[in-house]
Amino acid sequence: MTKIALVTGATSGIGYATAIELASKGYRIIATGRRKERLQELKQKLGNSQVYPLVFDVRDKDAVQQAIDSLPEEWRAVEVLVNNAGNAHGLSPIQDGSLDDWDAMIDINVKGLLYVTKAVLPLLQQAQKGHIVNIGSIAGQEVYPNGNVYCASKHAVDALSKAMRMDLVQQGIKVSEVNPGLVETEFSDVRFKGDTAKAATVYQGYEPLQAQDIAELISFIVTRPAHVNLAEVLVLPTAQASATIVNKQ
Numbered sequence: 001m002t003k004i005a006l007v008t009g010a011t012s013g014i015g016y017a018t019a020i021e022l023a024s025k026g027y028r029i030i031a032t033g034r035r036k037e038r039l040q041e042l043k044q045k046l047g048n049s050q051v052y053p054l055v056f057d058v059r060d061k062d063a064v065q066q067a068i069d070s071l072p073e074e075w076r077a078v079e080v081l082v083n084n085a086g087n088a089h090g091l092s093p094i095q096d097g098s099l100d101d102w103d104a105m106i107d108i109n110v111k112g113l114l115y116v117t118k119a120v121l122p123l124l125q126q127a128q129k130g131h132i133v134n135i136g137s138i139a140g141q142e143v144y145p146n147g148n149v150y151c152a153s154k155h156a157v158d159a160l161s162k163a164m165r166m167d168l169v170q171q172g173i174k175v176s177e178v179n180p181g182l183v184e185t186e187f188s189d190v191r192f193k194g195d196t197a198k199a200a201t202v203y204q205g206y207e208p209l210q211a212q213d214i215a216e217l218i219s220f221i222v223t224r225p226a227h228v229n230l231a232e233v234l235v236l237p238t239a240q241a242s243a244t245i246v247n248k249q
């Protein structure tokens with residue numbers, strides 16, 4: 001039977017590319033995000049039987065649970081959960097940070113990941129095997145100037161990934177964490193609140209990773225044999241040596 005993967009944040013960037021890549025490997029995809037029209041486009045692109053769109057905001061725990069509860073029987077045997085939805089909001093010294101930005105990053109990147117995991121876990125347990133792939137970041141391994149709360153949120157993803165692996169090992173559920181460096185997506189547009197010129201400078205002067213690079217890595221991770229778990233992967237552009245050291249020409 002075709003395996004089912006639920007990918008959060010499938011409306012753009014890493015999540016969108018992952019949905020397409022996993023579909024190409026034969027997975028049926030439950031694709032989630034807030035932008036309904038983009039999920040519909042994905043469904044049109046991949047085919048009605050291949051994609052089940054679920055529109056919800058990961059910050060709303062009731063909406064998350066209702067969305068998962070609403071899945072029809074033929075879409076409930078989820079084997080792979082890719083916890084990808086997330087963003088940075090702002091890039092300011094702590095003394096200038098916006099409380100709304102802080103709330104957004106903690107509510108989406110940390111609490112949202114928890115709400116989705118809590119709602120989907122019974123489905124993974126029902127399938128009696130499962131794989132959770134959390135998208136962390138190099139920002140969860142290091143802290144960089146002005147990254148404060150985003151880095152804290154991704155450090156939390158790192159801690160939760162390790163903790164989930166411990167708590168779920170007895171149930172045979174794999175937990176992997178993918179920690180990318182700089183990937184050219186809508187990430188910086190969101191961080192800089194639609195200032196696309198400023199966002200573009202983040203990816204200039206070197207060759208950044210593309211969403212497809214991360215999608216292929218996620219696909220590799222979830223297609224390993226049953227006894228193999230790639231627990232943590234740090235993946236960087238060749239030009240990047242650390243969160244702050246990038247060889248820009």
Ligand code: NDP
Nearest residue numbers: 009011012013014033034035057058085086183185186187
């Ligand atoms: P994008 O901005 O391109 O994609 C972010 C995705 O998250 C969108 O699909 C968006 O969907 C979804 N999302 C954001 N907020 C919410 C919300 N409240 N409820 C539901 N879905 C939400 O960025 P990326 O693809 O780059 O980011 C994906 C993940 O990768 C994030 O966790 C990010 O932290 C991480 N990452 C990114 C790196 C990079 O350099 N780009 C590097 C390391 C990690 P919608 O707006 O439709 O709701």
Ligand code: 8X3
Nearest residue numbers: 137138139181182243
């Ligand atoms: C995204 C990469 O370096 O902007 O997590 O934090 S970085």
